[in-house]
Structure formats: structure tokens, C-alpha cells
Amino acid sequence: MDFDTSDLKQLFFEESDEFVELMESSLLELEHDPTNADTLAQIFRSAHSIKGGSGSLGMNEVMMFTHALETLLDQLRKGAMTADSDIIAMLLECVDHLRDLLDAARNDTSSPSSAALLARLEIIIDGGKIGQEKEVDEETFRKQVWEAVAAAQAEEAGETPKPAEPVVKPPSTLKPAFDEDAFRKEVWAAVAEAEADDAVKAAAQAPDKSLDELDKLMDEAAPAKPVVSEPVHDPAPHPTAVAAQADDPKKAAHAAEKGENQVLRISADKVDKLINLVGELVIHQSMLIDAAGPSPTPALASAVSAISQATRELQEKVLAVRMLPIKQLFGRFPRVVRDLGRSCGKQVNLETSGEETELDKMVIEGLADPLTHLIRNSVDHGLETPADRTAVGKPEFGTVSLRARHESGNIILEVADDGKGLDREKILKKAIDNGMVGADDQLTDEQIYSLIYQPGFSTAKVVSDVSGRGVGMDIVLQAIRTLGGSITVSSRPGFGTTFRIKLPLTMAIVEGLTVKVGNELYVMPLTNIVECIKPNTSDIHMLAGQGEMLNLRQSCLPVTRLATMFGVPTEVTDYKDGVLVIVEDGSRRAALLVDELIGQNQVVVKSLETNYGNVAAFAGATILGDGKVALIIDIASLPVLATGGTAYAVAA
């Protein structure tokens, strides 16, 4: 029985989380379109579903609260009231509170009191205005809500509502000093009268039963039929069961709606295991190709080719399983922008595009914090106040845009604002003041803007609650790095700033270039490689004894020998005998000397961290066709990229 309930509970929490998200985004839509019937219906249905589920699982706090919420929402959807901005603000508060209640139920901690919110809801439902809230006696109010709940359930059960006589009679023994226990006992007693189950009835009427036992009895009376993805059918005439039953036609309608795109809930673990297995398949399939040799028999050749084809497709499809549209990530930002705009006193419009762009789930999770930070920065620092904006001829509403798209094997995300742009001089001055940069150093705009990624760097005059503490941008950079991506920024003073994030489509598989250094093999991710050249010795210059530099067309790049960096003995000491791989991370570039290029292939990224640990300069390992392990170089973390062509260190 316990097992069944916990499965149901798990499902309930997952679905409720989604409903709450839906309620929030619908409420934000409602602000722009307060009379939209569909949106109103959607919000109502979400609250109703949460109420039904919470009731049948005995989560009384949640049920009581959603019931009150539902009452107001019903008024709105019937057109009896219009959702003005005050009401919507209140409803958003209610959504937050509902989240807290769900969390409390999920973690089995005590729920925050709903009394204040319920009181305000009551007033609005009664037709009062926001602000007319007066002191309400919590106990009396709770009694009223219980009555209302019981009356509503009676209504749903098909009994004609008798306003003068709700199914649950108000306790006649209500004393001034409210005794909650006695009240609840009375309620159960009254409920027991309605119960058809004699056993329960007798038990409930026993005066010495503790409330917990009564609750348990009620649970036991409702036969648990855990059918995970269908509406819960509960024939026992149990108060909350009644609600569930009445819910069925509504739930069925909801399920039919969902039926259009059949959705399966799968645990991420299962998918990860699948991906691992497919990775193994890829490796063994390439071993097979090697073993088939240079001249396989036609039969073998065609079989091997068919397997390769099928494996490639399987890999694509399985990886796609983990891909989710970025929409769910973008979904939380309208609220963030709205609240932030209000607290900063700025008018902000959030535009999004490319929500259907799909990303690996892990990547989406890793992006939540960095994107939030970038958006907050845009609103807080980038956008000017409405007054300042009109003063320079801009519209009052500032726009923050979030754009996502696929581009040659990568995902490009842009966070842009049409605010005042990055203040080049201010940043430079701050950097000089902090000793990050010498006063006479020649820096390109790009390099100056990159200074903002240094920890502790912030030119915000006022450290607000929101941002300005200077710990944000370096964390953003770190997070993007961890996802295997890079970030660049461009800005036009007076016009705005755009942050551009480039990410690989998936972290599990990497398109790599295998290179040989000495008698060791290493893999470099193709996304970081610009080109490979065979240099002449004359192209390399020693820079004042500090290091070597490559003169390549219009630019000078720092050079490093991988053999030296990795401590590998090699016979290739002269540049002309090896190959220079030009790599980049964001806007910084460098040249790496290797002995020779072996080939390009897709490699499955295996974690070094699980059993060993983090290794500087390496992002993981992979298994080559011969079963041997090769390390994958983490280009972004190579020290040589830290010296972006000049003598000081930019974001490492």
C-alpha cells in the first residue's frame, strides 16, 4: 500500500509542478489579454487538477488552498469578474504560495500558513477590492473554508446544494476558544454519517479515536487503485473520493487534449544507460570496421556497412531522446523579467525566438543559472529607466531578447538588450584601477569587454540585491565552459549589448580530431579547431624569450608544443616536421604543435571524474577503435589561450 501511494504521489508532484508552471505562464499571458477565455480556462483547469489530486492523496493544506483559488478563478472564467493587474499580482502570489505548499508536502515539512492569502482571496471573491483586507480570525475562517469545501463536494457529487445545510454541519459546539482538534473530530463525525462503509462509520464515531487514526481510516477506506497514467477511479463515497470521481470527466477531457502528442515519462537514468550502450555499439562497430581489414569480402563489406549505417541512425535517435525544446527553459524568464522590471522601476519587454530549438537536457539544466544572470544584468544594468530612454529618443519599453538557433552542429543562444551598452571607458578604468591591466596596454574592444568575466569585476555603482556584486559573470563563464561552450559579447554604446553563447549539441558525443604526439594519441574537439597548417620554420618567432609566436596572415598567435606540455618524448622538434592546429575558444586563439594528424571521428565522451578526478587540460576520455583510451583535450582550459596575443592574462 505504501509503495502504491508513493508512486502516485511522485506522479502527482511531477504533474503539479507542470500545472503550477502552466498557471504562472498563463497568468503572465493574461496580463496582456485579460479576457482571453482559453487562458482563463487553462488556469482554472490547472488549479482544479491540483485540487483533485491533492485531495485524493490526503494533502489537505494544498487542497484547501487550491479550492479557494479555484473559486476565484471560476469567477474570472465565467466573466463575473475581470482580471485586473492587482488581481493578477495576487494570483501570482498565490502561485508562489502553492509552490511552497507543494514543496512542504513533498518534503514532509510543515506547510506555511495559508490564512492570510485565503483571507484576501475570500474578500475578492466576495466582491471586495484588494486592500480592504481586515483582521480575520484564522480559526473561524478555516471553519468557513471547510464548509465551503464540503458544500462544493456535495455539489459535485450531484446532490443539490442546500445552502442552509452543507453536508458537513458546522460544529454546534464551537466555543470562543477554538479547539481545532474538537472541530476536526466533529467534521470526521459528520463525514462518517455520510460514509456508506459501516466499519469506517463506527470507527469514526468512536470518541476516543485520535485524529491520525481517523485520517488513516479514511485512507484505508478509499481502495487504492494505482493506475499510473489514468485518472484515479475511486468508487467509495469518501469526501475526497467524491471530488476525484467528479474530476474524471474533466480529467478525461484533459487527457484527450494531451493525447494528441503522446508523452511518455521516462527516468533520465534509463536514457543515460541507453546512451551508454549505444556508445559501446559505436565503438565496437568501428572496431569491426578495423577488423574487416583493407579488403574485406563483399558479403562482409556490405554487412559492416549496413551495421555502420544502422548504428549511426540509432545513435542520432537515442541522443535525440534526451533533447528537449529550450522552450521550457525560456518559460521561466517572463516572470523573472516582469518582477525584476517592477523592482528596478523599468519597463521591460521580453522577446523570445527559437523556442523549439532542441538541446540536451543536461545542457538545458546547466544553462538556467547563467541565462538568468545575463537577463538580470540586462535589465538591471543594461536597460535605462523609462525617463532616460525617452530622453534619448528610445521607446519607454526596453527590450530584452532571447534567441536560440542551430548553426553547423552547435546551438547559438543570444541574450540581447537595447539598452545603453557596455561602457568601454568605465570597464577599462576599473580594470586599470584593479591592476588587472596596465595603463598603457593596447587593448581591442573585444578584449576590454572580456574583462567583465574576471571574478570580482563590476562597474555597477550600486550593488543591488539583484546584481552588481561582481560574482556573476565569472560564474556564467565557468558554467558555459562546463557545458563545453563559449561566450562572446558585443556592444554598441547607446544601442545595447548582445551576449552570444555557443554550445555543442550534446556533451555525450564529440566530433573530434585525433592527433599523435610522440607515441600517444589525443583527441581535440572539432568545434574548437579553426584550421590545421604545415608551418615553415620562418613563421615562428621567439618573443623576447617569453614564448613562441606564430605569424599567420594578419594575426600573431601564441604557440605551444603539446609534447612539452604533456611531457611526451617526441622526435618532432622542428615546427616544419609537425602540424600546427589553430584552436579557438570564444575570441581567443592559439596554435598547438602536434606530430601528425591521424583522423577525424565521432567519439563518445567518457568521464574521467567518476573514478579518477578532474584533470587539468582534459575534458574527459574516449575509447578508440582498438579499445585503448585516448584523452580529450579541453581547449578552453589550456594556459596558452590565456595569453590572447598580448602579455597579460584575460579570463583564463
Added chain:
Amino acid sequence: MTATISAPQEAKTQNDTNQFLTFQLAGEEYGLDILTVQEIRGFVPATRIPNSPDHVTGVLNLRGTIVPLYDLRKMFNLPECDYDQFAAIVVVNIGSRVIGLVVDRVSEVIAASTSDIQPSPDLGHSACQDAIRGILRHEEHLVILLDAVSLLEDDDSNLNLAA
């Protein structure tokens, strides 16, 4: 190549009987709690990790998982040797970490009760002191029992990298 594990010679009371896998290292016999041993493999060369500590031989592919290989001789400052055909890798599984230990050769599985384990004398070298769980007398020779968990913790070089 995987070795099969034979039944223990002695059987004492259930509670305090432990089984140990014994192996040789520089002429001495060592032992590890069998519960930590996942499998035994023949010696294969590992892929070197650049700039890693001396005792980390490298990493191996163990059925698709990357497993680090530690050289116990180097960890205990024993003289180096060339591994012959008897050299083996003892794959140890502790918690969620899997690691490989290179040994000269694998001996057998023995059973002993915890009361047979004597504390090892404190020779003043704290580095590997914790790694030694105790000394066991078994059939006329001494077996130095190692504590797998401490072995890993002692090896703080790469664990710090992970932190």
C-alpha cells in the same frame, strides 16, 4: 583474463569471518577485503595521464568505463620491477569508485576472523600507515592487510584535483 575465486579453506563463526584476496608485491604478501574486489584482470598497459603523480600509471578501458590504474610499488616506495606474465590488475570497487591496482601476482582467497588481525607496528611513516589495516598470520606466513578506502584517501594528489 579473469581469475575465478576459490572457496576459503577455513570457516569460522559467521559474524567475524572475513575473506581476503592475497597478492604478492616485492616479495611480501598483502591482502584486501574480498568485498572490495570486483574482478582480477591480466596486466594491460594503460593510457598515461600527462603530469599525473608517479604512482598513477594511467587509465584503462574496463568494458566502457574509464578506470585509473595505480602502481602499488610506487605508492609504497618499493623498488620498481618489470612486470611479467603473472602481473595482474586487481579491480577494486569502493562506494561508487572503481580503481585498478597493479600487483606482481595474485595468490589466493583466505578466510580469517577479525580477532586474528593484529595491529601493525607503528614504524613512523604516516604516509601509508593508514592504508595498513593490520597483520594477519596465515599458515606460517604474514599477510599485510590493506584498507582499500584509506589507500584512496592517502592518494590525495588527484583527489584534490577532483575537489
